Amino acid sequence: MIKKIYLIGNPNVGKSVVFSRITGVQVISSNYPGTTVEIAKGYLRLDEQKVEVLDLPGTYSLDPSSGAEEVAVSLLRELPKEDIAVINIVDSTNLERNLLLTLQLIEEGFPVIVCMNMCDDASHRGIHIDIGRLEELLKAPVISTCAVTGAGIKLLIQRVKEARPSLRNKLTHQELWLEIGKIVEQSQRLEHRHHNFREILEDASVRPVTGLLMASGVIYAAFKFVRFIGEGIISHITDPIFLNFYQPVLENLTSHWQEKGFWYHLLIGDLIDGKIDFKQSLGVLTTAPYIEFGMVLPYVVSFYFILSLLEDIGYLPRLAILLDNLLHRLGLHGYAVIPVLLGFGCNVPGILSTRVLESKRERFIAATIISIGVPCVPLQAMIFGLLGKFGGFYVGGVYLVLFSLIIILGIILNRTLSGYSPEFLLEIPPYRFPPLFMLWKKLYFRIKGFLIEALPVVLLGVLFINILLYYKLFDFVTGIFAPVVHGLFGLPKEAVVALSIGFLRKDVAVGMLMPLNLSANQLFISATLLAISFPCIATFVVLAKELGFKGMIKATSLMLFISIIIGSLLHFTILR
Amino acid sequence: MKKISLLQAGENEKIKILEILGGSNLERRLMSMGVYKGKEVVKLSHIGLRGPVVIKSGRSILALGHGVAAKIIVER
Structure with a gap:
């Protein structure tokens, strides 16, 4: 029985947009890390039952390094693991970096469901992710969503109940990154693209002159x-x-x-x-x-x-x-x-x-x-x-x-x-x-x-x-x-x-x-x-x-x- | 093969991270963002006058303060 649902993910992957979508509670979302500094609460109807949903500040890993990250991680550990479901929101355009937190969550035995967000942006950038393959590799349900337009959100809500803990060996950070490399290689295909105007602007804005x-x-x-x-x-x-x-x-x-x-x-x-x-x-x-x-x-x-x-x-x-x-x-x-x-x-x-x-x-x-x-x-x-x-x-x-x-x-x-x-x-x-x-x-x-x-x-x-x-x-x-x-x-x-x-x-x-x-x-x-x-x-x-x-x-x-x-x-x- | 600090690497140079000085806390933070020993990254730019260094690691773009960049030893 799920008593609480947590939304967790790296900074700036669109957690707040997903949160607004599933609870109907409007919160501010922006395109920079650290928009959410307060924990937003909302409710979701699951099998005729109101379940509380928490939007946690972004964190890169389960060993926190800032105040906001600490809050996120300590809240996550508040209730016994069998009473919660964790929706791990992942930025599809940057699978590699996001998977560290995903693997850590699975390792620790949290019931996780992975939400591959910004899927439309990923395909624009020529990134193709094999969702089925990723599910097999992670041994957790994976759903592809685009929270801004609402695509995939319904499916995500339907499958929240499928979040179950799965077994994984504890690895050190270095080993985790090796593992991530393998997962990414097997589930992601990159299309070769030339630099487009957006990327040229992105580049120009971080150079001194x-x-x-x-x-x-x-x-x-x-x-x-x-x-x-x-x-x-x-x-x-x-x-x-x-x-x-x-x-x-x-x-x-x-x-x-x-x-x-x-x-x-x-x-x-x-x-x-x-x-x-x-x-x-x-x-x-x-x-x-x-x-x-x-x-x-x-x-x-x-x-x-x-x-x-x-x-x-x-x-x-x-x-x-x-x-x-x-x-x-x-x-x-x-x-x-x-x-x-x-x-x-x-x-x-x-x-x-x-x-x-x-x-x-x-x-x-x-x-x-x-x-x-x-x-x-x-x-x-x-x-x-x-x-x-x-x-x-x-x-x-x-x-x-x-x-x-x-x-x-x-x-x-x-x-x-x-x-x-x-x-x-x-x-x-x-x-x-x-x-x-x-x-x-x-x-x-x-x-x-x-x-x-x-x-x-x-x-x-x-x-x-x-x-x-x-x-x-x-x-x-x-x-x-x-x-x-x-x-x-x-x-x-x-x-x-x-x-x-x-x-x-x-x-x-x-x-x-x-x-x-x-x-x-x-x-x-x-x-x-x-x-x-x-x-x-x-x-x-x-x-x-x-x-x-x-x-x-x-x-x-x-x-x-x-x-x-x-x-x-x-x-x-x-x-x- | 030459050991230099990230500050000394040139713009658009591809380098490999050898060592992160400055304590386990910094190392852990960088590690969780995908920057760790053995990782290959590209230095994009360095904002002058002790400004930050911008690198590309995988698909992420990271800005590192001058002091952090000085503590990252790389191989060119």
Whole structure:
């Protein structure tokens, strides 16, 4: 009787896609090793019985070498072997490397069923695998699947029950590789192929000169596209909806409202020149939805579209090779580029994915750098929206300050923290072009996640702020921090409210700055400060979870210290 | 037949792995990724200024940090 089914396999063989297919639970999958850092759980109906299915992080062997691998292997050993079934997912385009784990699983007596995934990609590359022969050689059921399109998944589910332990002698690693060589020779046939365009690109992107050229091109194009798509959605979709449709409706509904009291203040906010101004009114029904849907959401869509595209093609690990050198000086290695890039979307998944890094020291450096120096999309969108009108100079300035800060902070942390930075060791996946619907699915999943998390906080946040403002309860806090904000940072004392709201959500915080009529320089300083200072609550929680209480306190004190230094530095250099 | 470190091998050179220095942990990790004594690999590139070395082993492409590459002794 099977009580649990485990999905296990080498990194980046498509475990998460198979998982989504058999359980219907949507999880993020990308074309780089280490996408899954949390264990996803789902259920599968087997003979009228619900069986739990676990998607484990990728591992090359049963003797783990990183934190995520350790988790995978220890979970696998949790239940007695007769109560589980193990689906070993294998990348058909790289049979040889995958079989080590397969043989180890069989050797240890796990009931294994082998799922030869990405079979379509294999045949494109001229790789033909004799499934029947492989079954005989492994003495375990083997099923050929293509999880992206769903081919073979039904058969896989039907045959899960056939997973049985089979006998195999224990071999040393060296002997295992010899054995694997024999198995591959007997079951795989390679068609001779000339280099195609994809392979030429794959090759060019890992060589120094062509690689750097490609990287600069890709980064530049990515940035341009994010701006282009984001601005396009704002000026062609969201702004027309808000200004031509929502605003008249709202004004009609509230024009009969004679007494502009407490509720009016909460819901609509202040009128600017007798009209609702979505950027300045600060009401729950005016500015709050405008910030989320009219300013932030378009950029969330465009950012995740481009990021997902790069992820699925498999470009990011190649970027890691080129940046290894630089990141080494910050006490990290090339692979840290993945958490940092995810952090640009939202710091929370960025910090979670620092789990792909091996040591505690690396993870502390990466998480601290992300929470201090990497602005999330909502914040960036608001910075574009606010500073954009003063010209690219100011927007670029914010990025320049943050970038220098990351470098300096990294170098200092690397020099002062005890320990060493481990070496880079990463498998580079081939370029893949998954069907577009996979990309849409992932984009939809990420946007839904964003809305579920952001919307309630934004609406309740603005409501809460408005109540505090109405009863003038902020005056107390403003009074305490005014000397710092005014004296050190050169900002009006009302900015205290905005800066402290940063703790709730960064986009709302920048929104609070809009009605203050700050000068370009003041806006520049406060936007930079918001990026550096306190992460939002959600980030705070993962920081504590990932780094422990002590680590979180360390990161936070650093953050406060740096905010004060940078704030005053900018103030005295550009405002004076 | 000459013993050199992986760093010294040329681009696109086919080499055979003789030894992996630097402890059993590294050896085990490389082993599980298919890089072990006696395996023939091709060095694809070396990103300058102490950057990583990229090799092709079987059908896998692997990026090895500069320090790791220095510890892999190969035969040309």
